[in-house]
Amino acid sequence: MGVLQISLNLLSFSLSLLLLVDHHDIVINGEVIAGYKPAYQVTDHAALDLDQQLMTWLLEAQNLTQASLVYQKGAHSKSYAAITLQQTTGKINKNTAFVGTSIGGEPVTLYAYSDFEAGATELKLRYATSDIQSEYSFCQVGKNPEPVLHGCLTALGTVSLEGIQSAALPYTYNPETDNKNGRTLAGFSTGAEKKMGKCGPQCPYVDYAKYLNYFGEFDYGNQWIMAAFEKRETKFSMGNVDFRPYSQPALHKAIQVATLNMNVWMYVIREFEDALDDCNKGCASDQCNADKVNAWDEGIAFYTGSLEGDDGLGDGVLAYALADDLCKDFKTCGASGDVTTGLSYVNQEVFSLSDSAVELLMAEKCAETRFYVQEIVGLITVPLVQGLLRATYQSMYAEDEESRDMAKGEAAAFAASVVPILHNCSESDAAMVQEQLAYTSDQRDYVAIKQALERHYECMGITCTQVGGLWDPNINEYRKDAAACVTLDEETSSTSWQWAALGVGVGSAAMILLLAVLLMREEQKSLRLSRK
Numbered sequence: 001m002g003v004l005q006i007s008l009n010l011l012s013f014s015l016s017l018l019l020l021v022d023h024h025d026i027v028i029n030g031e032v033i034a035g036y037k038p039a040y041q042v043t044d045h046a047a048l049d050l051d052q053q054l055m056t057w058l059l060e061a062q063n064l065t066q067a068s069l070v071y072q073k074g075a076h077s078k079s080y081a082a083i084t085l086q087q088t089t090g091k092i093n094k095n096t097a098f099v100g101t102s103i104g105g106e107p108v109t110l111y112a113y114s115d116f117e118a119g120a121t122e123l124k125l126r127y128a129t130s131d132i133q134s135e136y137s138f139c140q141v142g143k144n145p146e147p148v149l150h151g152c153l154t155a156l157g158t159v160s161l162e163g164i165q166s167a168a169l170p171y172t173y174n175p176e177t178d179n180k181n182g183r184t185l186a187g188f189s190t191g192a193e194k195k196m197g198k199c200g201p202q203c204p205y206v207d208y209a210k211y212l213n214y215f216g217e218f219d220y221g222n223q224w225i226m227a228a229f230e231k232r233e234t235k236f237s238m239g240n241v242d243f244r245p246y247s248q249p250a251l252h253k254a255i256q257v258a259t260l261n262m263n264v265w266m267y268v269i270r271e272f273e274d275a276l277d278d279c280n281k282g283c284a285s286d287q288c289n290a291d292k293v294n295a296w297d298e299g300i301a302f303y304t305g306s307l308e309g310d311d312g313l314g315d316g317v318l319a320y321a322l323a324d325d326l327c328k329d330f331k332t333c334g335a336s337g338d339v340t341t342g343l344s345y346v347n348q349e350v351f352s353l354s355d356s357a358v359e360l361l362m363a364e365k366c367a368e369t370r371f372y373v374q375e376i377v378g379l380i381t382v383p384l385v386q387g388l389l390r391a392t393y394q395s396m397y398a399e400d401e402e403s404r405d406m407a408k409g410e411a412a413a414f415a416a417s418v419v420p421i422l423h424n425c426s427e428s429d430a431a432m433v434q435e436q437l438a439y440t441s442d443q444r445d446y447v448a449i450k451q452a453l454e455r456h457y458e459c460m461g462i463t464c465t466q467v468g469g470l471w472d473p474n475i476n477e478y479r480k481d482a483a484a485c486v487t488l489d490e491e492t493s494s495t496s497w498q499w500a501a502l503g504v505g506v507g508s509a510a511m512i513l514l515l516a517v518l519l520m521r522e523e524q525k526s527l528r529l530s531r532k
């Protein structure tokens with residue numbers, strides 16, 4: 001019944017993939033991001049990683065106040081000028097283009113940030129950005145202690161509607177305080193209620209719902225991070241953290257990990273869901289195509305960031321970099337995910353699945369794209385679990401006290417991104433992991449935590465092979481108690497058939513159950529094959 005239906009769907013899905021034509025009939029505007037070719041310009045989105053980098057630097061410099069401002073107000077992405085016009089004008093529609101002069105003396109193009117009523121004098125104008133990542137914007141102010149100003153509007157000047165020089169509008173503003181950012185690390189969480197929670201009948205989105213369920217707050221990420229910045233307790237329904245006893249290094253590490261793995265990580269998924277929403281709107285127009293592919297491009301930009309470069313070999317600071325860092329310790333790098341060097345298996349798969357997903361989106365195959373989103377969510381969950389395991393291990397066994405302490409903060413932050421998913425599989429295992437990984441906990445049992453997670457890998461959409469084990473390069477073995485687990489599913493497929501044969505003589509109920517499992521496994525295989 002249900003299972004058969006799924007198999008049939010997958011069959012037509014595989015066939016449809018074979019029939020797809022090359023999708024490069026849209027203009028390639030964007031710079032390549034770690035090998036992915038965005039169809040639209042997302043350089044400004046990718047530059048959000050510069051906020052994460054700057055915040056981290058400020059944390060390392062012990063400047064918690066400024067780090068918090070960069071987190072909340074931004075510095076690099078979606079720069080806009082808040083200007084005051086010296087005279088009134090008619091109604092201005094969102095995205096109306098204006099031209100002014102930059103501090104560096106160049107013409108600068110800006111777009112109305114939103115609609116402005118006739119007579120409005122306080123305008124927000126968003127700076128145009130470049131297709132080229134290294135020069136995406138020369139106005140990076142916000143809460144940047146060392147702002148880049150030469151691409152910003154001059155303090156006193158005029159802006160005119162693009163193409164209509166006669167209608168020059170005089171304005172004033174302060175370039176150092178009135179250049180702000182519309183996209184911030186905090187905004188990914190504070191905007192979640194509207195964008196992931198209450199966005200229509202499809203919301204809350206399935207992955208976001210697990211966190212919403214657990215913490216009981218739409219902006220759980222921002223609440224967690226602000227409590228850390230302010231060294232206080234959180235007020236969630238579950239998963240509460242008390243930051244008061246945290247040492248400074250542990251606190252800084254926790255913040256750095258949480259902004260990435262709570263706020264940005266979930267927003268990446270939101271972009272893929274947004275692409276599906278746009279797809280499901282079912283319009284046949286080109287503009288509709290643009291929306292959904294653009295959303296996917298943005299998801300990749302937020303996953304990877306600008307610092308990775310076009311080949312993905314740069315020093316990034318977002319999820320892409322985390323996956324590549326962890327694969328070295330878990331022996332999950334390389335095309336087969338079993339070596340300690342090179343690109344992570346996770347990233348290779350995410351990018352190859354993304355290429356296929358974009359082709360499906362272009363072909364309006366929305367339901368099929370859903371499988372790819374699920375697969376990608378599973379893949380990007382892997383580094384969260386690896387990070388939790390590594391930080392837990394270090395919090396117990398690192399040689400020096402300082403490293404153990406910092407790892408405690410890190411483990412608590414990873415727990416905040418993993419335990420809500422685990423909670424969706426087992427409340428008791430989730431509660432145990434959460435309790436053991438509290439900063440002040442002295443009851444850490446690595447094997448118990450590892451097994452509590454492993455019991456639910458399938459439920460969490462990940463596998464033992466993907467997660468790997470903590471590898472000790474000095475002795476070429478897994479570290480004690482930290483080896484990769486073995487998924488029953490991956491190891492016993494041949495013997496399962498024998499059991500199935502034996503099962504003929506056994507109760508029919510058990511037999512049906514077994515067949516269902518086997519059919520589902522075939523389903524997974526065909527999904528895997530169809531990618532090739």
Ligand SMILES: *[C@@H]1O[C@H](CO)[C@@H](O)[C@H](O)[C@H]1NC(C)=O
Nearest residue numbers: 061062063064065066145146
């Ligand atoms: C933090 O950074 C800001 C901006 O650079 C600076 O004004 C402030 O003095 C710094 N505070 C500390 C404690 O270093």
Ligand SMILES: *[C@@H]1O[C@H](CO)[C@@H](O)[C@H](O)[C@H]1NC(C)=O
Nearest residue numbers: 205206207209210423424425
């Ligand atoms: C798991 O999460 C989904 C929503 O994402 C929810 O529908 C389901 O009830 C949850 N299951 C449990 C056991 O919490």
